[in-house]
Amino acid sequence: xxxxxxxxxxxxxxxxxxxxxxxxxxxxxxxxxxxxxxxxxxxxxxxxxxxxxxxxxxxxxxxxxxxxxxxxxxxxxxxxxxxxxxxxxxxxxxxxxxxxxxxxxxxxxxxxxxxxxxxxxxxxxxxxxxxxxxxxxxxxxxxxxxxxxxxxxxxxxxxxxxxxxxxxxxxxxxxxxxxxxxxxxxxxxxxxxxxxxxxxxxxxxxxxxxxxxxxxxxxxxxxxxxxxxxxxxxxxxxxxxxxxxxxxxxxxxxxxxxxxxxxxxxxxxxxxxxxxxxxxxxxxxxxxxxxxxxxxxxxxxxxxxxxxxxxxxxxxxxxxxxxxxxxxxxxxxxxxxxxxxxxxxxxxxxxxxxxxxxxxx
Amino acid sequence: xxxxxxxxxxxxxxxxxxxxxxxxxxxxxxxxxxxxxxxxxxxxxxxxxxxxxxxxxxxxxxxxxxxxxxxxxxxxxxxxxxxxxxxxxxxxxxxxxxxxxxxxxxxxxxxxxxxxxxxxxxxxxxxxxxxxxxxxxxxxxxxxxxxxxxxxxxxxxxxxxxxxxxxxxxxxxxxxxxxxxxxxxxxxxxxxxxxxxxxxxxxxxxxxxxxxxxxxxxxxxxxxxxxxxxxxxxxxxxxxxxxxxxxxxxxxxxxxxxxxxxxxxxxxxxxxxx
Numbered sequence: 001x002x003x004x005x006x007x008x009x010x011x012x013x014x015x016x017x018x019x020x021x022x023x024x025x026x027x028x029x030x031x032x033x034x035x036x037x038x039x040x041x042x043x044x045x046x047x048x049x050x051x052x053x054x055x056x057x058x059x060x061x062x063x064x065x066x067x068x069x070x071x072x073x074x075x076x077x078x079x080x081x082x083x084x085x086x087x088x089x090x091x092x093x094x095x096x097x098x099x100x101x102x103x104x105x106x107x108x109x110x111x112x113x114x115x116x117x118x119x120x121x122x123x124x125x126x127x128x129x130x131x132x133x134x135x136x137x138x139x140x141x142x143x144x145x146x147x148x149x150x151x152x153x154x155x156x157x158x159x160x161x162x163x164x165x166x167x168x169x170x171x172x173x174x175x176x177x178x179x180x181x182x183x184x185x186x187x188x189x190x191x192x193x194x195x196x197x198x199x200x201x202x203x204x205x206x207x208x209x210x211x212x213x214x215x216x217x218x219x220x221x222x223x224x225x226x227x228x229x230x231x232x233x234x235x236x237x238x239x240x241x242x243x244x245x246x247x248x249x250x251x252x253x254x255x256x257x258x259x260x261x262x263x264x265x266x267x268x269x270x271x272x273x274x275x276x277x278x279x280x281x282x283x284x285x286x287x288x289x290x291x292x293x294x295x296x297x298x299x300x301x302x303x304x305x306x307x308x309x310x311x312x313x314x315x316x317x318x319x320x321x322x323x324x325x326x327x328x329x330x331x332x333x334x335x336x337x338x339x340x341x342x343x344x345x346x347x348x349x350x351x352x353x354x355x356x357x358x359x360x361x
Numbered sequence: 362x363x364x365x366x367x368x369x370x371x372x373x374x375x376x377x378x379x380x381x382x383x384x385x386x387x388x389x390x391x392x393x394x395x396x397x398x399x400x401x402x403x404x405x406x407x408x409x410x411x412x413x414x415x416x417x418x419x420x421x422x423x424x425x426x427x428x429x430x431x432x433x434x435x436x437x438x439x440x441x442x443x444x445x446x447x448x449x450x451x452x453x454x455x456x457x458x459x460x461x462x463x464x465x466x467x468x469x470x471x472x473x474x475x476x477x478x479x480x481x482x483x484x485x486x487x488x489x490x491x492x493x494x495x496x497x498x499x500x501x502x503x504x505x506x507x508x509x510x511x512x513x514x515x516x517x518x519x520x521x522x523x524x525x526x527x528x529x530x531x532x533x534x535x536x537x538x539x540x541x542x543x544x545x546x547x548x549x550x551x552x553x554x555x556x557x558x559x560x561x562x563x564x565x566x567x568x569x570x571x572x573x574x575x576x577x578x579x580x581x582x583x584x585x586x587x588x589x590x591x592x593x594x595x596x597x598x599x600x601x602x603x604x605x606x607x608x609x610x611x612x613x614x615x616x617x618x619x620x621x622x623x624x625x626x627x628x629x630x631x632x633x634x635x
């Protein structure tokens with residue numbers, strides 16, 4: 001029998017896990033077929049298949065540390081949650097420790113510690129990434145390194161009594177993105193995208209003379225940032241990395257859709273546009289329905305599950321928000337809730353149809 | 362990317378620290394933009410914190426006070442000034458447009474803060490002879506009712522002598538109007554628009570400087586020892602905090618980028634109660 005090979009397109013962790021899942025499903029179904037008498041392999045054939053699959057799984061586990069049983073999968077989920085908690089708590093520990101001791105240090109020593117901490121943590125990320133295929137520890141250290149860099153830029157600003165600058169967010173976003181791309185870390189990628197988007201909001205706020213703290217309350221720049229994030233998912237640098245296109249698409253979808261809820265409902269409060277509130281609100285009403293529906297439609301066609309889920313969640317919230325906006329003030333309460341109930345049933349029917357269509361796709 | 366990514370990230374850390382140091386050096390180079398000698402009234406000393414060993418003094422400034430009791434008018438920071446810093450005040454100032462004005466986001470501008478200047482003197486002359494409780498015009502009524510704002514007599518002389526006297530979108534224009542660098546500091550500020558419904562009288566628009574940037578000035582280690590002995594162990598639970606005679610004097614210098622730093626700290630001899 002031939003030696004197991006990855007075969008087909010370049011093997012990524014996602015594809016390796018998919019293959020491991022296929023093998024598990026195949027073995028399970030083969031057992032059922034044999035039990036029900038629908039198929040009976042020669043004992044030698046069955047043994048050869050089992051041995052071949054065992055070698056494939058061993059190889060995939062050796063390269064990618066894939067989960068080959070349900071128990072392993074549950075443990076992996078637990079490890080992911082633990083690594084997230086670890087990253088948050090370790091970051092808090094680094095920040096709080098610095099605040100506890102920085103008053104005891106001279107300014108030069110403060111600056112040296114602030115500069116060395118993220119660089120040293122980057123070294124630790126590299127060592128962890130070389131030793132561990134799953135990158136759980138590397139991920140914790142990478143998030144802690146990013147927290148140390150955020151602390152660095154913030155505290156240097158405090159030491160020199162600097163005015164807040166949107167460029168801090170650009171630096172933090174760039175750092176998170178560089179580390180995410182270096183080690184293929186999706187959580188850090190999402191953080192880097194979020195900080196870059198906030199930077200765009202702040203730049204727009206500064207250009208408009210609006211205070212930086214109020215920039216997120218003017219979310220129109222996120223529409224552009226979301227479109228850019230969506231376009232970035234098609235870059236070859238992202239397609240080569242497992243989960244990166246999905247993360248960019250999800251970030252792009254959320255950045256485009258979420259602001260529409262606020263812009264359409266309270267356009268006078270949240271929009272930069274100088275036109276009458278009614279016009280701006282109506283424009284974003286149309287955009288909300290069109291983009292929500294388009295997200296679901298394109299997502300199903302292209303097989304982008306994350307886009308379909310984000311667009312569906314958005315459309316449900318958007319429809320209910322608009323109902324409240326249009327009818328709450330003048331409609332009798334019983335009729336309003338009756339209408340919402342009917343709408344919920346309609347949404348269920350539409351989603352059920354979409355689900356069966358998705359299943360066919 | 363795996364090979365050069367960590368180096369790129371490390372270079373970003375070093376470069377951003379170097380850039381911050383250069384910007385700070387540029388701010389502090391050449392002739393200072395302003396040098397003011399302030400006291401504890403203008404630089405609030407926070408309570409000691411166990412989780413933070415650093416020390417920063419909070420800059421306290423006064424909004425322009427009203428000329429007399431019951432006078433409700435915008436003062437120098439009215440509609441024209443608001444428009445000059447970019448607020449759109451083109452709609453009529455009526456109850457119908459109150460929501461529009463209330464939803465305007467705060468804007469960035471520059472404020473001139475004058476220490477013991479003409480406006481402060483005028484306010485002192487017009488101040489009531491007896492110390493007054495905080496007015497619901499300057500402190501929200503709900504804060505007084507909830508006990509957050511202290512309804513205790515206050516001596517205006519013990520409040521900050523630093524008064525916001527002007528705002529502009531351009532710091533150079535502001536400096537040209539207020540050239541005394543020993544009494545007037547120019548700082549970046551957050552400015553909010555207030556719609557004052559003004560019961561029984563026509564409503565009006567008023568600007569309010571809500572904060573200056575930076576809001577606190579870091580105390581370098583060499584001066585910290587002087588101030589640490591004066592810190593209390595608990596923050597006052599009310600606003601405004603209790604008044605007291607100033608116990609220290611601080612020389613604050615503002616640089617080219619309008620960013621301040623402390624150049625001297627002196628303890629003041631205790632004064633007998635006024």
